[in-house]
Amino acid sequence: DLYEGRDFSLEGPIDDYVQSDQDPEDVPYQPRAKMKLACATDRAKNFEEVALGFDEETAVAEAKRCLSCASCSECMECVRACKADAIDHSMLAKIHEVRVGSVILAPGFDEFIPTIKSEYGYGRFKNVVTSIQFERILSASGPYKGHIKRPGDGKHPRKIAWIQCVGSRDEQVGRPYCSSVCCMYATKEAVIAKEHAPDVEPTIFFMDMRSYGKEFDKYIERAEKEIGVRFIRSRVAKIDEDPETGNLWIKYETEDGKLEKEEFEMVVLSVGFEPSVTAKKLAETFGIELDEFGFAKTAPFRPMETSRDGVYVIGAFAAPKDIPETVAQASGGAALASSVIADARGTEITERELPPEIDVKGQPPRIGVFVCHCGINIAGVVDVKAVVEYAKTLPNVVYAEDNLYTCSQDTQERIKEKIKEYKLNRVVVASCTPRTHEPLFQQTIREAGLNKFLFNMANIRDQDSWVHRDSPQDATEKAKDLVRMAVAKATLLEPLQIEQIPVTKRALIIGGGIAGMEAAVLMGKQGFETYLIERSDKLGGNALYLRHPIEGIPGNPTVAEHIEFLTKELEKLDNVRVYLSTEIEDIEGYVGNYKTTIKTPDGRETLEHGVVIVTTGAKQYEPKQGEYGWGMSEKVITMRDLDMKLAEGEIKVEDGETFAFIQCVGSRNDEHPYCSRVCCTKAVEEAVYIKSKNPKARVVVFYRDIRTYGYAELIYRKAREMGTLFIRFDPEKPPEVTIGDDGKPKIKAWDILLGAYFEMPFDWVVLNTGIVPDRENNEKLSKMLKVPLTADGFFLEAHMKLRPVDFATDGVFLAGLAHSPKNVEESIAQAQAAVSRACTILSKDYVEAAGTTAEVNEFTCVGCGTCVSVCAYSAIELVEKKVMGKVKVVASVNPALCKGCGACAAACRSNSIDLKGFTNDEVVEEVEAISWEVF
DSSP, X not given: OTTTTOOOOOSSOGGGTOOOOSOGGGSOOOOOOOOOBOOHHHHTTOOOOSBOOXXXXXXXXXXXXXXXXXXXXXXXXXXXXXXXXXXXXTOOOOOOOOOOSOEEEOOOEEEOOGGGOGGGTXXXXXXXEEHHHHHHHHSTTSTTTTOOOOTTTOOOOSEEEEEEEETSSBGGGTBOSOOSSHHHHHHHHHHHHHHHOTTOEEEEEEXXXXXXXXXXXXXXXXXXXXXXXXXXXXXXXXEEEOTTTOOEEEEEEOTTSOEEEEEESEEEEEEOEEEOTTHHHHHHHHTOOBOTTSXXXXXXTBTTBOSSTTEEEXXXXXXXXXXXXXXXXXHHHHXXXXXXXXXXXXXXXXXXXXXXXXXXXXXXXXXXXXEEOTTTTTTTTSOHHHHHHHHTTSTTEEEEEEESOTTSHHHHHHHHHHHHHTTOSEEXXXXXXXXXXXXXXXXXXXXXXXXXXXXXXXXXXXXXXXXOTTOHXXXXXXXXXXXXXXXXXXXXXXXXXXXXXXXXXXXXXXXXXXXXXXXXXXXXXXXOEEEEEOSSSSSBGGGGGOOSBGGGOTTSOBHHHHXXXXXXXXXXXXXXXXXXXXXXXXXXXXXXXXXXXXXETTEEEEEEESEEEEOOOOEEOOOOTTGGGTTTOTTEEEHHHHHHHHHTTSSOGGGOOEEEEEEEETSSSSSXXXXXXXXXXXXXXXXXXXXXXXXXXXXXXXXXXXXXXXXXXXXXXXHHHTTOEEEEOOTTSOOEEEEOTTSOEEEEEEETTTTEEEEEEOSEEEEEEOEEOXXXXXXXXXXXXXXXXXXXXXXXXXXXXXBTTBOSSTTEEEOGGGTSOOXXXXXXXXXXXXXXXXXXXXXXXXXXXXXOOEEEOTTXXXXXOHHHHHOTXXXXXXXXXXXXXXXXXXXXXXXXXXXXXXXXXXXXXXXXXXXXXXXXXXXXXXHHHHTTTTO
């Protein structure tokens, strides 16, 4: 009876389709739950069902019992439940064999399951969830459609606590490393929870706030001061549940030693990273080594190279890391993998065949409108069905429908089907932001035979449902307005053509530090001619000052040794030319076609190249006179000075000298509000080195937060075990350095636990100074390349997560300290990522200019030059042309440089410039459409 009444049919015996790795003998027998029946007396009084059904708890338990069956019973319930029609019961496993020259492994990670942390009650207390589960609760496609509810009873929780470092920094559970991302994702979840429900009172319990990334500290400050997230520095000891309310009591100790107990309605455990369950099997399959924790083992200064040549690892499989670093490693891994097979580039490419474009010239507009639910992001506020019905009434609309997710693959196929079925020649999608999804929809209609510019988008999420969450009726009316405007513009859309620009297959790398050297070596191995420009008389940059072994352990390799290795690699490459003591005077051109004028010791030279990689580095912060005793004694030095003096024997730790390290000098203050990222790790490495040389040496670290993220946490742990003393200070009461009569420095500091000042003498006070941008040179270079800087003076990437090494200006990339403070291995990964991104241009014979570029009407242009002055991309110049038999000065647009911003069209006094895809007529049509309901 499995098939009775089903419309599903199988070919062949059912055994061919039942796939299961589980042995039925391994599943303990559980009897079917008995369903309660109405008593005979009640049955005689009515015609209601005899079977009363299961309560929720029994139903869930019965479902779990059923799902534990060792094989599929082909009931087809999953097929009916899947709205995307993604389940195919006839599909069988297939084995494919492919020949490759290199391999990239990216199996990701698993989150720590906190059941073994019994003190937190996970699995016992229903309102204790993991951060991953809370992420799903916040999601529009989650169990509560984006509404914040607690699992225990479905009630909306007001007081929510986040507990950090669950499954991280915890040797008892075998995970002593830091998972790197938990502080930031917990803060993000708290902020989003507050945005979803303003009555939520979020509290985060943490040990050290590790907001070490670019702009991260600003986000934490905003969360605390503007959003209202409460941060408590404490490691929670225990959670208890109130059995009557389901609320949770958290016991914790404050910094000043007081014991507190506080009630919360929900607790989120910020769980850490652990290796994927498939990691061990994957490692065995590919013959690579794993480290002691089960992550892929990599060599020093080779963050993506495994123990086997040709096999590379990216992302969290190598060690815990955040999204920007993971994305950078994805590009870097691609560059490494392609470098070993560079000779085979282009030999096995199959060009995508697109249908010829449909000629829509002379055809009346036939518009299709597709309105997205976006889960509940839109449909939770906007009446999507009503918007669709309204769209059907608009002029030239011949078809309209709603979709659960218009960006999904099945909906893309459906759009192509409807284009053919209804002979659509223009398409409008009402969904989210064009910034992320417009290219997808444009590609979809192109695959259906339409010019990709016959597409328009109405943003009814960011510009409507998200900002009018509390006014669904008004939001629905606004959605109709936005769709009406989009349709009005779509009526006038015309096909646009893309111009192809030849590519000069050479690269220019600016900056010869470790990032620049890595980029040059890898670019050379890709087979492209490369120019490496360094303004000083030697390569290496800041890395030249890093003389001590990594992790502070004598015998380990040093950064200086790696610089020597890179220098030798550059000498082997005939296609890499290094320029020392060289300044860049001018850069002109555009993606694929740049010309750079350099001034060398031998004179000026012009270089032609297709891409630019910026690896100009940064500088050490120079303390001000008197800052922490700077300039008052030769015994007050910087961490860089200490590194050099120890390496050269000027300071001998064997003599039993004492050291004080003061952290965050020139970082996390009003002048430089960011974290310099590397200082904490450097401090613990130096402490380990000193204690390794002389276990009796005294090392005291004065810190605000110890930010030894990732595996650097292991060095921090080692430093503590070796006897290094760590004393936290409040930025409002920083340590004070004075010089005694004997010439030795003394430190007066506030002890938070004791609530009193204390004073200690030292032989050396070491200021761990931060990383600051080279503002003067950065500003000069940013103007040449037409790329932006951050408020702090570092270069600003196109997108922090999605394009971490790209600039918004095509053909220009960045890596290393020019981007932001980072450690050596992160700089190397970014350098390799920048090479990968640059190769996406250099590996082509031509690049395509955007179709939405400015166009000049030479008949009416008066050559005033206003457009030239307002163009931020130097895409317009005045030229002499023969127009209507006369020579006149007119504006000329370089489509390769034009970004379609429209500034020139807005500024033109004679209305002689229009922006293709956003013409005056199209914009006016939108304005008139929005005016329908007004006048």
